[in-house]
Amino acid sequence: MFFSPRDLRFHLYEVMQAEKLTQLPYFAEHDRTSFDMVLDAAAQISETLLRPLLTVMDRDEPKLVDGQIRVHPQLGAIIRRFGDDGWINAPFTYDEGGQQLPATIMNAATFIFGAANYSSSVFPFLTTGATNLLRSFGSKELVDRFTPMMYAGRWQGTMALTEPDAGSSLSDITTSAEPTDVPGEYRIRGQKIYISAGDHDACENVVHLMLAKIKGGPAGAKGISLFAVPQKRFESGTLVGNDVQTAGIYHKMGYKGAPIAHLMVGSGAGAIGYLVGEPHQGLRYMFQMMNEARVGVGMNAVSIGTAAYYASLEYARERPQGRPISEKDPARPQVPIIRHADVRRLLLFQKAVLEGSLGLLLQCSYYADLAHAGDGEVAQNAALLLDLLTPIAKSYPSEMGCLTTSAAVQVLGGAGYTTDFPVEQFYREARIHPIHEGTTGIHGLDLLGRKVTLHGGKGVQLLVADMQKAIADAKTHPELTYLASQLGEAISHLTTVTTYLLGLAADPTVFLADATLYLEFFGIVTLAWQWLRQATIAQAALPTAQGDDQAFYQGKLMAARYFYEYELVKTLSLVHRLQSTDHVTLEMHSDWF
Structure with a gap:
């Protein structure tokens, strides 16, 4: 088992009541049955197609051969299966051949895919992000030219931003664009690095959604435009090369089955690129895809962590080692290691972080659905909450996923460090997520420097109101009053720290010096809110629950207790640090290291 269908449905139907989305006209053709069919289909594909390739894709990574990257031979059929079954354009409208599937259900499905085999799961949904940019900002001509083949899984889509001297600093990109004699066409020259699925032989073509600067345009970020740059373009009805060359392939520590490429663009006559939308609006357009991808990165981190958790849980239940600490008789049989308190601590740590994070990410997906398909104040408030929570939803699961997968390795002990068990692979694969789609440091700056003050x-205010509602709901159960009170205190600390830091905003260097720690603080409090909501549902259900359900709800309550006892208490030290006047990181000189 690499995920829990019971836990996923608990989040969707008991905590979030996702069926309520079908009251919105955009989702009206769906119901609980159709949602379950989607989740069951995702599990079936994962078990039969993705999971069997988990280890082999890690061991036999892509290779650059004669200028093209070769990937696992079964990936072509898998990507086309995603196209044939409608996964790539599932969130889009019926008129476009989509299913108008809520992001909440779509992201639940991607969670399943990622838990089964993260490397194989990224290909189709990179294309989803690229086609969404085209359909949102591109002309009808561009949409008609590119998206049908991309929806079908025959053409790959990518996001091509990063350059050798311009990683997160996109204003410094140097890739250029010069207009041709054909309106909307440009010759693109430059290079892009770390392009996920930027070249491979599992699809017939790759369409790069690429940032470049039109010559003569404004300097910096204001001069960035967005282009669709295919690896191959049609000429007289035939696909021909488009001067996009693969210069290299990067060898990664994890998620090795999905290649990242170094692309040389326009080394010869210049690659033909097609302007998407208006000139000099590329960064604004690209941020749509990036914000969607950031929630996706958080979900991928939870997927991998969840797979590691269940692998370590299975091992702990089966591996005999030692005896209870109070048992001294060596003649007594050994017990499974799950009987030892420290192993249960390692397992509870994983469960508390991952199931709390999954709740947050599905909550963000729910806000995305309300913002997209709702109207009036409901949609506006959902958009504000999503904007605020995105840096947390991306960064907290990503950072903590590195620790939970490490805990999974620790449960297995020496066996966990070997390739005979999958947890070492999950440990390696987890490390990319604090880097993907903006590093944790960047998201700390975004949260403290922009998001907390946005729209006054x-x-x-909306988030705190939701947290206070969760506190009020929990207090209707005497067993949860102490957790509710602890969350109330944490919210008070968060408000005090935020007010203190905003008072330093006149000096941005001091104000933002510990923005990453503020992000961590905010993330812990947010997860505590999610756990109080889960605990309230579990406590209400427990009196009438039987059998497996009773054990499930008891496990939820124990995980909530663990999070408050072991994780929420960490905020006390963060409160001290964030209000300290000792600015050691600013006063340290570079040559003192």
Whole structure:
């Protein structure tokens, strides 16, 4: 088992009541049955197609041969299966051949795919992100030219931003664009690095959604435009090369089955690129895809962590080692290691972080659905909450996923460090997520420097109101009063720290020096809110629950207790640090290291 269908449905139907989305006209053709069919289909594909390739894709990584990257031979059929079954364009409208599937259900499905085999799961949904940019901002001509083949899984889509001297600093990109004699066409020259699925032989073509600067345009970020740059383009009805060359392939520590490429663009006559939308609006357009991808990165981190958790849980239940600490008789049989308190601590740590994070990410997906398909104040408030929570939803699961997969390795002990068990692979694969789609440091700056004050701080006000509602709901159960009170205190600390830091905003260097720690603080409090909501549902259900359900709800309550006892208490030290006047990181000189 690499995920729990019971836990996923608990989040969707008991905590979030995702069926309510079908009351919105855009989702009206769906119901609980159709949602379950989607989840069951995702599990079936994962078990039969993705999971069997988990280890082999890690061991036999892609290779650059004669200028093209070769991937696992079964990937072509898998990507086309995603196209044939409608996964790539599932969130889009019926008129476009989509299913108008809520992001909440779509992201639940991607969670299943990622838990089965992260490397194989990225290909189709990179294309989803690229086609969404085209359909949102491109002309009808571009949409008609590219998206049908991309929806079918025959053409790959990518996001091509990063350059050798311009990683997160996109204003410094140097890739250029010069207009041709054909309106909307440009010759693109430059290079892009770390392009996920930027070249491979599992699809017939690759369409790069690429940032470049039109010559003569404004300097910096204001001069960035967005282009669709295919690896091959049609000429007289035939696909021909488009001067996009694969210069190299990067060898990664994890998620090795999905290649990242170094692309040389326009080394010869210049690659033909097609302007998407208006000139000099590329960064604004690209941020749509990036914000969607950031929630996706958080979900991928939870997927991998969840697979590691269940692998370590299975091992702990089966591996005999030692005896209870109070048992001294060596003649007594050994017990499974799950009987030892420290192993249960390692397992509870994983469960608390991952199931709390899954709740947050599905909550963000729910906000995305309300913002997209709702109207009026409901849609506006959902958009504000999503904007505020995105840096947390991306960064907290990503950072903590590195620790939970490490805990999974620790449960297995020496066996966990070997390739005979999958947890060492999950440990390696987890490390990319604090880097993908903006490093944790960047998201700390975004949260403290922009998101908490956006629209006069209304997003924070809305979030605190939701947290206070969760506290009130929990207090209707005497067993949860102490957890509710602890969350109330944490919210008070968060408000105090935020007010203190905003008072330093006149000096941005001091104000933002510990923005990453503020992000961590905010993330812990947010997860505590999610756990209080889960605990309230579990406590209400427990009196009438029987059998497996009773054990399930008891496990939820124990995980909530663990999070408050072992994780929420960490905020006390963060409160001290974030209000300290000792600015050691600013006063340290580079030559003192």
